[in-house]
Amino acid sequence: MRYAHEVEKVRAAERALMARLPEGALMRRAAAGLASVCAGLLRSGRAGVTGPGDGVYGAEVVLLVGSGDNGGDALYAGERLARRGARVTAILAGSKTHEGGLAALRSAGGRAVEAGDGDRPVRAIEAADLIIDGMLGIGGRGGLREPYATLAGHASCAIATLVACDLPSGVDADTGVVSGAAVHADVTVTFGTYKPGLFVDPGAEHAGVVELVDIGLGPYLSDPDACLPQAADVDLWTPQAQRESNKYRRGVPGVLAGSETFTGAAVLSVGGAVRGGAGMVRFASARHSVELVRHHWPEAVTSVVEDSLSGVGRVNAWVAGPGMGTDERAETLLGEVLATDLPVLVDADGLTVLTRRRDLLGRSAPTVLTPHAGELARLLGTDADQVEARRLEHVRRAAEELNATVLLKGSTTVIAEADRPVRVNPTGTPRLATAGSGDVLSGLIGAFLAGGAAAIDAAAAGAYLHGLAGRLAAAGPEPGSDAEAPISAQDVVDALPAAFRTLAG
Ligand SMILES: NC(=O)C1=CN([C@@H]2O[C@H](COP(=O)(O)OP(=O)(O)OC[C@H]3O[C@@H](n4cnc5c(N)ncnc54)[C@H](OP(=O)(O)O)[C@@H]3O)[C@@H](O)[C@H]2O)[C@@H](O)CC1
Numbered sequence: 001m002r003y004a005h006e007v008e009k010v011r012a013a014e015r016a017l018m019a020r021l022p023e024g025a026l027m028r029r030a031a032a033g034l035a036s037v038c039a040g041l042l043r044s045g046r047a048g049v050t051g052p053g054d055g056v057y058g059a060e061v062v063l064l065v066g067s068g069d070n071g072g073d074a075l076y077a078g079e080r081l082a083r084r085g086a087r088v089t090a091i092l093a094g095s096k097t098h099e100g101g102l103a104a105l106r107s108a109g110g111r112a113v114e115a116g117d118g119d120r121p122v123r124a125i126e127a128a129d130l131i132i133d134g135m136l137g138i139g140g141r142g143g144l145r146e147p148y149a150t151l152a153g154h155a156s157c158a159i160a161t162l163v164a165c166d167l168p169s170g171v172d173a174d175t176g177v178v179s180g181a182a183v184h185a186d187v188t189v190t191f192g193t194y195k196p197g198l199f200v201d202p203g204a205e206h207a208g209v210v211e212l213v214d215i216g217l218g219p220y221l222s223d224p225d226a227c228l229p230q231a232a233d234v235d236l237w238t239p240q241a242q243r244e245s246n247k248y249r250r251g252v253p254g255v256l257a258g259s260e261t262f263t264g265a266a267v268l269s270v271g272g273a274v275r276g277g278a279g280m281v282r283f284a285s286a287r288h289s290v291e292l293v294r295h296h297w298p299e300a301v302t303s304v305v306e307d308s309l310s311g312v313g314r315v316n317a318w319v320a321g322p323g324m325g326t327d328e329r330a331e332t333l334l335g336e337v338l339a340t341d342l343p344v345l346v347d348a349d350g351l352t353v354l355t356r357r358r359d360l361l362g363r364s365a366p367t368v369l370t371p372h373a374g375e376l377a378r379l380l381g382t383d384a385d386q387v388e389a390r391r392l393e394h395v396r397r398a399a400e401e402l403n404a405t406v407l408l409k410g411s412t413t414v415i416a417e418a419d420r421p422v423r424v425n426p427t428g429t430p431r432l433a434t435a436g437s438g439d440v441l442s443g444l445i446g447a448f449l450a451g452g453a454a455a456i457d458a459a460a461a462g463a464y465l466h467g468l469a470g471r472l473a474a475a476g477p478e479p480g481s482d483a484e485a486p487i488s489a490q491d492v493v494d495a496l497p498a499a500f501r502t503l504a505g
């Protein structure tokens with residue numbers, strides 16, 4: 001797991017640690033880590049001069065320097081690279097400049113130009129092998145002001161490798177929100193702990209590859225605000241088939257989905273549950289959906305239901321909602337499911353029903369809601385643009401207000417439960433934005449709930465494997481190829497076994 005802390009907690013930890021260290025020691029640690037990553041990039045030939053030598057000697061390095069300590073870090077890192085023979089130019093963009101850092105750079109042979117000094121800054125950026133963005137770090141607020149915005153644009157278009165110091169300038173550290181121009185980095189070197197904005201789009205997408213430099217903050221940091229699960233975590237959360245397993249012990253999800261009119265969602269949701277490792281899947285729906293599910297998934301045990309689930313048989317968890325309609329019948333059946341003391345996942349039409357029947361969520365068993373931005377907006381009485389713009393804030397609010405584990409789908413899937421750090425899904429691809437792929441996710445999480453996983457673990461594992469399956473389906477079987485193809489929701493179902501197999505590796 002990777003853990004992230006909001007700015008306030010980083011500042012508190014920094015104060016506690018600084019009280020024990022000589023003046024400037026923390027900045028020098030950060031700068032040393034930053035310089036070391038940059039030297040590695042230059043050495044590997046990913047940036048700058050190739051051929052004999054260490055890649056640093058003779059490399060053109062440009063520093064974009066803001067008025068705060070982020071600029072200080074960049075200047076001290078520039079000093080280190082200059083001492084190893086790099087030609088370092090600092091572009092001073094702030095209303096003031098970190099004096100110690102600038103003096104150190106100059107003493108190592110580096111030079112400085114003002115951001116407003118004609119076309120010199122642009123020429124330096126165009127000639128650079130590597131650029132360090134030291135304009136704004138955790139002190140950044142709102143959209144980038146000038147000249148930062150223009151410099152961010154030039155640097156992001158340059159051929160040089162662009163390394164962000166702590167955070168890409170223009171990305172909000174706590175939320176990942178970008179308002180206007182922002183640095184689009186290849187690599188971000190972040191200090192002490194990850195920041196939530198590096199996990200969540202659009203911030204995550206601006207950060208590129210993120211490297212964490214340990215500066216000793218660890219013991220002083222309080223609880224994390226967000227975390228990014230890794231394969232090993234997902235492997236722990238997914239129920240394993242044991243030697244003594246049988247189909248009932250592995251967990252039986254019940255899927256209440258589809259209707260006379262809508263059948264596809266039911267087939268896909270059952271597909272997610274079957275491929276998610278359920279011992280057996282029970283499926284309850286209207287006759288037409290039942291016929292189709294039997295045809296596609298003969299493994300499922302099906303029941304035609306009208307207005308009661310009494311004949312369905314025992315299940316360990318329910319998935320309710322995809323394609324089930326929003327009429328009175330749907331409301332009655334959803335009410336019956338939520339009245340049980342079993343874990344229940346509600347998706348799609350089920351969420352629409354909940355917008356008028358919030359009272360159904362007054363239960364003590366685990367509930368998982370899997371809305372996209374539009375569905376969450378309706379549940380919270382706001383609009384989808386607001387949710388999209390501030391995903392972390394809204395998913396946290398939903399978890400508090402709706403008494404549920406809430407998984408908000410979209411460009412970065414985020415999962416919240418009251419009093420816990422938000423889990424951010426690191427896998428996924430925009431190619432998953434295809435009709436029915438959300439239905440697959442609902443069945444997959446339902447299989448994990450039925451297998452006994454805690455609600456937040458089931459949701460995080462489901463999002464991870466679903467995202468990975470989407471990527472694998474889009475990439476196809478050619479190893480190492482960057483080529484991708486559009487995918488259907490059924491392709492995601494079919495790629496789930498391959499996604500599970502990566503967990504063991
Ligand atoms: N914490 C730690 O553990 C460690 C922290 N370290 C480093 O310190 C960094 C934080 O430094 P920091 O506090 O000086 O803030 P920083 O990001 O440089 O910017 C502040 C300046 O930006 C300005 N400004 C704000 N918004 C703006 C905008 N939109 N557009 C334009 N300008 C804007 C604002 O000006 P104002 O609005 O006040 O006029 C203010 O003057 C941190 O990210 C890390 O790199 C490491 O050295 C060691 C360990």
Ligand SMILES: Nc1ncnc2c1ncn2[C@@H]1O[C@H](COP(=O)(O)OP(=O)(O)O)[C@@H](O)[C@H]1O
Binds near residue numbers: 348412433436441
């Ligand atoms: N831009 C995107 N990047 C990555 N994943 C996305 C993006 N847009 C949507 N998704 C994913 O695609 C799936 C779509 O689900 P959903 O909105 O419920 O559609 P449907 O109801 O048609 O299945 C979700 O898993 C969501 O996270």
Ligand SMILES: [K+]
Binds near residue numbers: 134164166
């Ligand atoms: K920065």
